[in-house]
Each structure stands twice: as structure tokens, then as C-alpha cells.
Amino acid sequence: MNGITSSTALWYTSRATGVVALLLLTAVMVLGILISRQGRLPGLPRFGATSLHRSVSLLAVAFVALHVATAILDPFVTIGIAAAVVPFASHYEGFWLGLGAISLDLMAALIVTSLLRGRIGRRTWRVVHWLAYLTWPVAFAHSIGSATDMQRGGLLYLGVACAVAVAAALAWRVTAARRAVPPGQRPARVLAEATAGRRLERDRRARAGAGAR
Amino acid sequence: MSVDYLAAAPPAPITGLPRLIPADPATDHSLAGHLARLGPVPHRGDPRRLIGVVEAAGLTGRGGAAFPVHRKLAAVAGQARDRRRAVVVANGAEGEPASGKDAALLWGAPHLVLDGLQLAAQATGATEAFLYVHRGEELSRRLLGALRQRSAAGLDRVEVEFVQAPDVFLAGEESALVSWINGGPARPAFKQPAVYERGVAGLPTLVQNVETLAHLGLIARFGADWFRAAGTPAEPGTMLVTVHRADGTRYITETGLGTPLSALLPDELAGPADGRIRGGVQAVLAGGYHGAWLAPRQAAGLALSNASLRPAGAFAGAGVLAALPPGRCGLAETARVGRYLALESAGQCGPCFNGLPHIAGALDELAGPRPRRQALADVQRWAGLVTGRGACHHPDGFARFVRSALTVFRAELNAHASGRCTAADHTPFLPVPAVTAGS
Amino acid sequence: MKLRVNPAACSGHGACAELLPELITLDEWGYPLLTADGVPDGLTRQARRAVRDCPALALFLSPSIDSEETQKLPRRPA
Numbered sequence: 001m002n003g004i005t006s007s008t009a010l011w012y013t014s015r016a017t018g019v020v021a022l023l024l025l026t027a028v029m030v031l032g033i034l035i036s037r038q039g040r041l042p043g044l045p046r047f048g049a050t051s052l053h054r055s056v057s058l059l060a061v062a063f064v065a066l067h068v069a070t071a072i073l074d075p076f077v078t079i080g081i082a083a084a085v086v087p088f089a090s091h092y093e094g095f096w097l098g099l100g101a102i103s104l105d106l107m108a109a110l111i112v113t114s115l116l117r118g119r120i121g122r123r124t125w126r127v128v129h130w131l132a133y134l135t136w137p138v139a140f141a142h143s144i145g146s147a148t149d150m151q152r153g154g155l156l157y158l159g160v161a162c163a164v165a166v167a168a169a170l171a172w173r174v175t176a177a178r179r180a181v182p183p184g185q186r187p188a189r190v191l192a193e194a195t196a197g198r199r200l201e202r203d204r205r206a207r208a209g210a211g212a213r
Numbered sequence: 214m215s216v217d218y219l220a221a222a223p224p225a226p227i228t229g230l231p232r233l234i235p236a237d238p239a240t241d242h243s244l245a246g247h248l249a250r251l252g253p254v255p256h257r258g259d260p261r262r263l264i265g266v267v268e269a270a271g272l273t274g275r276g277g278a279a280f281p282v283h284r285k286l287a288a289v290a291g292q293a294r295d296r297r298r299a300v301v302v303a304n305g306a307e308g309e310p311a312s313g314k315d316a317a318l319l320w321g322a323p324h325l326v327l328d329g330l331q332l333a334a335q336a337t338g339a340t341e342a343f344l345y346v347h348r349g350e351e352l353s354r355r356l357l358g359a360l361r362q363r364s365a366a367g368l369d370r371v372e373v374e375f376v377q378a379p380d381v382f383l384a385g386e387e388s389a390l391v392s393w394i395n396g397g398p399a400r401p402a403f404k405q406p407a408v409y410e411r412g413v414a415g416l417p418t419l420v421q422n423v424e425t426l427a428h429l430g431l432i433a434r435f436g437a438d439w440f441r442a443a444g445t446p447a448e449p450g451t452m453l454v455t456v457h458r459a460d461g462t463r464y465i466t467e468t469g470l471g472t473p474l475s476a477l478l479p480d481e482l483a484g485p486a487d488g489r490i491r492g493g494v495q496a497v498l499a500g501g502y503h504g505a506w507l508a509p510r511q512a513a514g515l516a517l518s519n520a521s522l523r524p525a526g527a528f529a530g531a532g533v534l535a536a537l538p539p540g541r542c543g544l545a546e547t548a549r550v551g552r553y554l555a556l557e558s559a560g561q562c563g564p565c566f567n568g569l570p571h572i573a574g575a576l577d578e579l580a581g582p583r584p585r586r587q588a589l590a591d592v593q594r595w596a597g598l599v600t601g602r603g604a605c606h607h608p609d610g611f612a613r614f615v616r617s618a619l620t621v622f623r624a625e626l627n628a629h630a631s632g633r634c635t636a637a638d639h640t641p642f643l644p645v646p647a648v649t650a651g652s
Numbered sequence: 653m654k655l656r657v658n659p660a661a662c663s664g665h666g667a668c669a670e671l672l673p674e675l676i677t678l679d680e681w682g683y684p685l686l687t688a689d690g691v692p693d694g695l696t697r698q699a700r701r702a703v704r705d706c707p708a709l710a711l712f713l714s715p716s717i718d719s720e721e722t723q724k725l726p727r728r729p730a
Contacts (some may be wrong), residue, residue, distance in 0.1 A: 033563055035707045038665050047667035050705040097665065122709040183400065183560030191555060191570035205585070222692040310661035563660035598679055604660040 005008045010074040015147060017067035019155065024060035024142045026162040028053060033169040037176045054114075060113055068104065096145030103139035106131050134165060231467040232443075232451055233427050236320035242355070244362040247324035254328050254433050260335035261290060267336075270437035271449045272429070276304060276385065276422030277503070279519055285419060286336050287528035288409045292417030293338040295463035301339040301371075301411040302394070303330045305346040305423040306385040309501045310553075310644045311533045314453035317424050317465040322427060323359040324589060327373065329426025332433050334371040337419055338383075342373045345390055348380060380646075386605050387420045387643070389559070397471040400559040401605035416584055422531075424453055443469035448529075449519045457535035457643070459494050471518045474499070474534065481536040482513045496537045496621050498643070499601055500530035503610025505617035506543065525619055535643060542636035544625050546643050547618035548576035553645045554611050565608045568599035572615060582632045589626065590620065653691045654716045655699060657684055661710035668711050671702040690716045 031053040044052070068084050073078070079097065085105060088098035112118060112130045140163065144150055150159050181189050218408035222319065241244060268283035293299035299323050303326060307315040319326060328345070334342050346356065356375065363369045378384040379399045388402040391412045413419025421429075428450060432440050441449040448470040457463050459481045468477065474497065475482040481494035497512040498504060507515065515521045537543055555569035575592045578584040596616050599608035628635050655675060657668075664682040674695060675687045689711070691699045703711045 038663060038707075045667075045670045046665060047670050047702075047705050050707055051669055083412040117704070117709065118712075122658075125709065158667070183566070184398075186560035186566040187556050187570050190567055191552070191573060194571050194574035195577070198578055201585075401660070403660045405658075563662060563664045563681055564659065564679065567681040567683075600658055601681070604658070 002089055008074055008076050010070045011076055014067055014074060016068040017063045017070065018147065019150070019158070019159060020145060021060055021063040021067050022139065023158070024056055025136060026165055028057045028060055029132065029166050030169045031056065031205060032132060033166075033173050037173050055060070057111070057114075061107070064104065064107065094125060096142055099138050099142035100146065103135055103142055106135040106138065160167075219486060219632065225231060226231055230246075232431055233325065233424070233453060233467055234271075234318055234465070238321070240321075242321060242359075243365060244324055244368075247322070250269075251325070251431070251434060254332065254430065260332070261338075263332060263336045264290065266432060267429065267449050270432050270440040270607050272425065272432060273423055275428065275452055275531070276307075279499075279529065282421070282425060282634060285421070285504060286333065288339040289339070289417045289419040296417055298341075299337050299339040299417040299419070300341045300343070301330060301334045301337060301419045301421070302343045302345055302386075302390065302413065303327075303373075303423050303426050304385055304390060304420050305344065306390065307347070307531060308382045309503075309531060309533065309580070310646055311457065311498075311501050312455045312531050313463075314455050314465050314532055316347070316349065318424055318427055319346065319349060319356060323356055324363070325427045325430045326423045327359060327363060327369070328430035328433070329421075329423075329428070330373060330497065331369055331371060331425060332429050333419060333421060334639065337417075338344070339371060339419065341413070341416075342369075342371045343376050343394060343413070344373050345376045345378050345385075346385065346392070347378050353377070382554065383559055383605065383607060385422075386607075388605070389555035391418060392421060396500065398559075399562055401603075401607075403604045404523065443522070445469075445471035445518060447520055452517070452529070454532040454534055455594060457498075457533075459536040459538035461538075461642075468517065470529070471516050471521070473516045474512050477534055478512075478536050482509060493539075494536040495539045495541065496543055497528040497536065498533070498535040501533035502554060502614055503606070504528060504530050505613055506537075506547075506621040507617070508621050513543060526613065526642040534587050537642060538638075540637045541642050542580065542634055542639065543577070543618060543622040544580040544629065545636070546641070547615065547637065548573070548580040549624070549641060549645050550643055551576045551611070551615060554607070554614075558607060559605075562603040562608075564602035568595045569611055571595050572599070572611070576615065579629065582629060582634070584629060588621070653696070653699070654689075655686045655691060655702075656712055656714050657686060658712070659683075661708050663708045663710070665707050667705050667707065668702045671705060672698050674700070674706050676702070685713075705709045 031049055035053055052153050071079050072081055072084055082099060083101065085101055087101040087105075088094055109128055110132055113125050119123050140159070144159055147155070149155050235242075235250060240250065264283050264286045267286065268281075272282045272287070274282060289301075302509040305319050305326075307313075310579045312336070329341055330344065333339070344356065344360075346352065350506065353375070360369070360373055360375065364372075376394055378390070379393065381399055382480055383389045383401060384393070384399050386401045387408050388404065389399045391408055392402055393399040394413050399544060408418050408420060410417060412420070436573045451467050453465055453467050454477065455465055456477060458478065465475070477492065480499065482497070494509050494512075497507045497509065497513075498520055499507055499512070499517075505525070507525060508526060511525060515525055517529055517534070519534075522528050537546065545576050551569075551575045555573035558566045558569050560566045572592055572595045575588045575595070578588045580590070592615060596612040600612045603609070625635060655672075662683060664678075664684075666678055666682055668684055669676045669678045672695065675691065677685045678709075679685050699713060703713055
């Protein structure tokens with residue numbers, strides 16, 4: 001069913017909020033990846049990235065909620081509440097919508113566990129939060145697949161830009177992880193650096209001392 | 214470990230004991246020999262009654278922390294009542310290169326340790342037991358043989374699983390041990406939740422040093438009053454000590470707590486009647502590599518007990534006593550040990566894996582000629598920065614060891630500052646294994 | 653209420669020191685030095701925020717009566 005010929009405000013709102021949600025989720029993803037490897041955003045203090053990640057994700061929740069609500073309320077297509085949360089329960093654009101339902105469920109898990117971080121313990125929270133790496137691609141696939149206007153023109157470029165941003169962040173994370181020193185080797189590395197530093201200092205002193213004498 | 218301490222008994226027995234390890238190394242260590250020497254463990258009704266007997270005896274842990282054993286037993290027993298399952302671990306991984314008492318005990322009296330393990334299991338209601346020991350082909354063979362003998366005789370109500378500990382200094386740390394048995398790395402964990410609540414497989418876990426369990430095996434047989442016949446009222450019983458004499462001999466001995474250090478190091482510390490110390494020793498290390506150096510005059514007035522040693526900045530620990538002979542460089546010894554300890558950091562906690570190597574580097578500089586004045590100030594500052602900021606007590610012990618060296622070897626520091634070293638002999642004295650980075 | 657850190661989880665990110673400079677400073681390697689005193693009432697909100705925003709979930713608040721040692725075992729046998 002082609003969305004661009006429909007004239008309902010709900011339909012357009014659903015589309016628009018969906019696009020914004022994708023943008024916000026992309027930002028959340030990139031920020032999250034940055035934080036996981038102690039990255040900093042230039043110009044922002046260290047707590048800036050974590051604060052931003054949190055704020056943007058809550059904003060994304062708002063837009064996703066609007067996106068889902070308007071899609072359900074829209075009388076033009078039959079998407080019930082069940083279809084929004086239970087994957088592949090709707091007859092309309094079954095597969096791509098199903099992906100949307102999956103990503104919504106995953107998002108709910110991420111948000112709820114993050115809000116209850118203090119109560120559920122570090123380990124549980126971390127394990128669930130790894131689902132973020134699944135959530136974004138599924139949400140992205142849902143966007144591209146169910147919105148035909150994202151399959152060409154300006155919105156396509158937008159979609160590609162989002163994918164590129166996440167891919168770049170991931171690539172950065174992987175290389176940073178590879179460069180990181182495993183715990184067992186850290187003391188040896190620090191000792192080597194400290195020793196090298198001392199040697200330089202001693203040579204400098206010797207040269208200065210030799211000059212003075 | 215690099216040093217073989219399973220040597221003969223000391224030249225002259227220091228006390229009328231031994232209780233733990235038979236004095237004659239030729240004594241039959243098999244199950245039959247063990248039962249002939251000590252008799253069977255008596256069954257006195259409810260196994261949990263033992264906790265009360267242990268409290269009356271005043272047994273404290275012999276792994277270094279000296280924590281009251283009855284409290285640990287009671288804590289795990291309490292958890293086990295609610296959770297229905299619990300684990301006990303015999304910790305034989307002493308980790309400390311200067312200590313050989315756990316290996317000597319497991320070699321000379323394996324069945325006494327295993328008796329204690331079963332007693333601890335029954336007292337706490339444990340359903341699983343582990344024996345955690347460093348790699349060593351001969352010792353492992355003897356221990357596995359002992360377990361088989363007991364199994365054949367139906368002695369072990371709780372089956373004991375033999376686990377080999379990795380060759381790292383921190384292998385015997387309680388949470389590192391639990392992590393290893395759970396299949397992870399032997400790295401200490403932050404103490405929440407505590408091991409007695411969630412340890413091996415998430416179950417309440419009792420971790421006791423093998424010597425502690427051996428004492429348990431004797432207390433169950435001979436009672437609290439017998440145990441208290443040795444030692445002091447505040448610190449009763451005996452402990453195993455690894456003694457490093459100034460002449461280079463090393464051995465394990467058993468002595469009552471409160472024994473004067475001058476009795477354990479007679480040639481080194483016993484001065485003539487007028488109280489002046491002869492040139493038998495330069496410094497005494499009490500408590501191992503997390504302990505402290507003591508000046509000879511000070512050491513001569515102290516005893517092997519926490520009550521005596523703690524005010525002096527040291528502690529009894531796992532019973533390591535080393536007498537540094539004159540003619541050695543105490544700073545070089547400290548730097549060598551310090552380097553080893555720094556590389557043995559688990560690499561988890563920032564203050565530790567940064568601070569310890571920096572301190573080790575500065576110690577290297579202080580052990581050499583004409584160190585910068587800054588090096589001494591750096592060590593003091595960093596020692597303060599690492600204390601109390603790790604998940605375990607490795608940085609704290611390291612700082613204690615290093616600070617004591619700077620006090621006791623002050624004269625040497627001054628000599629080095631002028632470009633001299635008083636030492637004539639630079640061969641290493643304290644045992645330090647060769648460490649490869651990354652384990 | 654005391655601020656405490658799990659040193660094994662702390663990665664030296666430093667967000668806590670920026671959010672709560674009155675109570676947290678960083679050592680020369682970037683790891684947090686926490687005040688030994690309790691959190692004053694006026695800073696409770698910021699302290700909770702610092703705990704919430706630690707990316708490693710290493711910072712936490714605990715009741716001040718328990719020192720590290722006493723937390724290891726119950727005060728009386730169970």
C-alpha cells in the first residue's frame with residue numbers, strides 16, 4: 001500500500017515521527033558506542049556524552065511512542081496494538097511491520113532496564129544492554145522496508161547517512177578494542193613506560209650535569 | 214613455586230611441638246599412618262557443634278587475614294540453611310614465593326587437611342568441596358592418592374574435587390580463587406556480594422587456608438583446651454612459619470603464637486647480655502611480601518603474634534620470617550620483590566596497575582646510584598595513593614612493604630644518594646620467581 | 653550515605669569528578685578519589701546523578717555505618 005497517496009494527518013505524522021525516531025536512535029547508538037569505549041565528544045565535558053545519550057534516548061522513546069500511536073490510530077490501515085508489540089500479528093505489510101514490533105520490544109527492554117539500573121545490578125544491565133546492537137539494525141530495516149519513501153530521494157540519503165554513522169562508530173569501537181591492553185598485560189605496560197620515562201629523565205639530567213661540569 | 218621448602222626440620226627444634234606435620238619426615242603420610250599417629254576423627258553428635266568448639270578454641274585463619282574461623286563457619290552455615298547448598302574450599306595456593314608452609318603441610322600431613330575439610334563441610338552443611346593447590350606433579354600425585362585412599366575407606370562424606378591453581382601471586386586471594394573455580398580468570402572481585410553469600414556457582418562458599426583446616430582436624434580430636442595449651446590467650450594455638458635464616462638456610466617450623474622472634478632467629482637476633490645487637494642480621498622481614506621490614510633491635514623485642522607485630526607496622530600473616538644478612542642491599546632486595554609484586558597486579562583497578570609499577574620503577578632508581586630526590590617523594594606519594602583503592606589488599610600490602618623498607622634502610626638510602634652502596638654481595642636473597650607479563 | 657566505587661569496574665572515565673567536584677577528585681592516573689565523609693544533604697541530588705551517569709556503573713551510594721571490613725561478614729553469627 002503506497003503511503004504517499006494517503007491524505008490523513010495521522011498517516012503523515014506516523015511517517016514523520018518514524019523518520020525523526022530513526023535519526024534520534026542513530027544518535028543514541030553512536031553516543032552509546034562512544035561511551036562504551038570511554039570516548040569523549042570534543043568540546044563537551046566527560047559527563048556530556050552520558051547525559052546526552054540519556055536525554056536523546058528518552059526523546060527517542062517519545063517519538064517512537066508517537067509513531068506507534070499514530071500508526072495504530074490511523075483508520076486507513078489496520079494496525080492494532082497487538083501488531084505493534086507482537087511481531088508478525090498484522091496483515092498489513094506483515095514482515096517489515098513485524099520488525100518494527102521486534103525493535104519496539106527490544107527498545108522497551110533497554111529503556112526499562114536502564115531506568116532500573118540501580119536495582120537490577122551491573123551484570124544484568126550490561127547483558128540486556130548488549131541488545132542495543134540488535135535493536136538498531138532491526139529498527140533500521142523496519143524503516144527502510146515499510147516506508148517506501150525512504151527507498152528513494154532525500155530520505156534514502158538520510159537512511160544511508162544513519163547507516164554510515166553507525167557503521168563508522170562500530171568500526172571505531174572495534175579498532176579501539178583491539179588496541180586496548182588486556183588486564184594481565186597492563187602492569188607490564190605501565191612498568192615499561194615508567195622505566196622508559198625514567199631513562200629519558202636520567203639521560204637529560206646527565207647531559208645537563210655534564211654541561212654544568 | 215621456585216623454592217623447595219620441603220627440606221628437613223630445623224637444626225634444633227624450637228618448641229616441643231609439632232602438632233601439624235610429623236617431626237620425622239620419614240613418618241608414614243598415608244591414611245594408615247595418619248590414623249596411627251592421631252586416631253580417627255571422633256563423632257560427637259551434631260557436626261555443627263564443632264562451631265562452638267572452634268569458638269572456644271579461638272582459632273583464627275592461618276592464610277594471613279587471621280579472621281575468626283567460627284564466625285566464617287557460622288556465616289556460611291546460616292546461608293546454607295536458607296539456600297540448602299554450600300561449598301567449602303581448602304585453599305592451598307599460598308601464592309607468596311617466600312612461603313612454603315602450605316605445600317609442606319599438604320605434603321607431610323595431607324589427611325589432616327582433608328579431615329579438616331570434611332569437618333568444615335559438615336559443620337556448614339556444604340554439599341561440595343574443593344582442594345585448590347598450585348601446580349606440582351609430585352604433590353598433586355600424593356594428594357590425589359590421599360583422596361583415593363579416603364574414598365576407598367568411605368571417609369569423605371562430601372566428595373572433594375581437586376583444582377589446580379594458576380601460578381600467580383593472587384591465586385590464593387579468596388575472590389580470585391572463586392573466580393577461577395567458576396571458570397573465569399584468577400582475578401579478585403569487588404566484595405559485593407561477599408563470598409560467603411555468593412561464591413562458587415553462586416552458592417555460599419567457605420574458603421579456608423589448608424593450615425586452618427588442619428588445626429580444625431586437631432581441635433575436633435583433642436578439643437579447645439588442648440588447642441589453647443599453646444600460644445597466647447588472645448592468639449591461641451600454633452602456626453607454621455617459613456623461616457629464612459641469614460646464612461641462607463630455609464625451612465618450615467611450627468611454633469606457638471607469641472614466640473619471640475629472637476627464639477625463631479636465635480643467631481641473628483640474640484645479642485649479648487648488654488643488649489647490643491651483634492652483626493648477625495641487617496633487617497628482619499615479618500609477614501612476607503605484604504608484611505614489613507623491621508630493624509634488628511626492634512625485631513629482637515617482638516614476638517610472632519599480631520598483638521606484637523601490628524603496632525610495629527608488620528603482622529604475623531602467613532608466617533614468613535626472613536633475616537637479611539649484612540652485606541646485602543636491602544633496597545635492591547625490596548626493588549626486586551617490588552617489581553615482581555607490581556607485575557603480579559591483576560591489572561583491573563586503575564590505582565593498582567598504575568601505582569604499583571610506578572613505585573617499582575622508583576624503587577629501581579633508589580636501589581641504584583644517585584637517585585633523584587624526587588624518586589623518594591614519588592614513592593611516598595604513590596604509596597598513599599594506592600592504599601585502600603583496589604578490589605583486594607594487594608596494593609595495601611605492597612605499600613606497607615615498601616614504606617617499611619624506606620624506614621629501615623634509611624642509612625642505605627643516604628649511601629645511595631652519595632653514590633655508594635654498603636652491600637658487598639649482590640646475589641639475590643629473597644626468592645622471586647621469573648615473571649612473564651600477561652597471564 | 654557514603655559515596656563508594658567498585659575499583660574493578662571503574663575505568664577512569666571521570667564523569668563523576670566533573671559532576672561532583674566537591675566530593676570527587678581524580679588522581680594523576682584519572683581514577684576517582686572519593687571523600688571519606690558522608691554526602692552532605694545539599695549534594696544528594698548531584699551524588700545520585702553522578703551514580704546514575706557513571707558509564708561503568710562503578711559508583712554507588714551506601715549507608716555510612718558499614719565500613720568495608722564489617723560488610724564482609726555479618727556482625728553476629730547467623
